[in-house]
Amino acid sequence: MKFCSQCGHSVSQHIPQGDSRLRYVCDHCQTIHYQNPNIVAGCVPTWGTQVLLCRRAIEPRKGFWTLPAGFMENGETVEQAAQRETREEACAEVANLSIYTLIDVPHINQVHIFYRAELLSRDFAAGEESLEVRLFDEADIPWSELAFRTVSRTLECFFADRPGQVYPVRSEAVPPLAGLIKPQQ
Numbered sequence: 001m002k003f004c005s006q007c008g009h010s011v012s013q014h015i016p017q018g019d020s021r022l023r024y025v026c027d028h029c030q031t032i033h034y035q036n037p038n039i040v041a042g043c044v045p046t047w048g049t050q051v052l053l054c055r056r057a058i059e060p061r062k063g064f065w066t067l068p069a070g071f072m073e074n075g076e077t078v079e080q081a082a083q084r085e086t087r088e089e090a091c092a093e094v095a096n097l098s099i100y101t102l103i104d105v106p107h108i109n110q111v112h113i114f115y116r117a118e119l120l121s122r123d124f125a126a127g128e129e130s131l132e133v134r135l136f137d138e139a140d141i142p143w144s145e146l147a148f149r150t151v152s153r154t155l156e157c158f159f160a161d162r163p164g165q166v167y168p169v170r171s172e173a174v175p176p177l178a179g180l181i182k183p184q185q
């Protein structure tokens with residue numbers, strides 16, 4: 001960060017009084033610019049025994065498959081964000097959302113939250129950010145072509161839990177990948 005979003009003057013890093021971390025502070029208006037993790041919300045949309053995946057039309061991980069998910073916006077709940085992302089990326093409506101995985105990705109300052117959700121119909125299509133959207137049986141999941149580790153992990157949990165029909169909420173963290181310039185999320 002170089003400039004204050006309030007007044008446009010330069011910022012510099014200080015530890016404000018009573019704080020313990022370096023923050024960007026405006027040299028002119030003294031506004032402290034806090035930077036906090038972003039929440040990514042998504043769904044595991046199901047239709048019968050099949051799961052809906054989207055092939056990404058945008059970077060990062062263009063061409064790879066993902067669960068519909070994206071950054072939460074101000075003014076919405078996490079569940080609404082997950083539904084909106086499913087609508088935007090897969091043109092699909094889901095209901096009966098149940099929180100399922102909460103995965104911290106601290107090396108990129110993100111928290112990914114996925115809900116299990118039921119598709120209301122087979123009426124879906126590729127949204128702006130998708131090349132292709134389709135339903136997969138478990139046997140056909142393209143494990144080596146999944147876009148993000150949080151997606152792989154959520155699907156692993158889902159297929160492990162499904163035979164027993166019990167889906168405990170999973171809260172875990174993804175460790176950083178060593179040796180990659182741009183880590184997979």
Ligand code: ZN
Nearest residue numbers: 004007026029
């Ligand atoms: Zn300022």
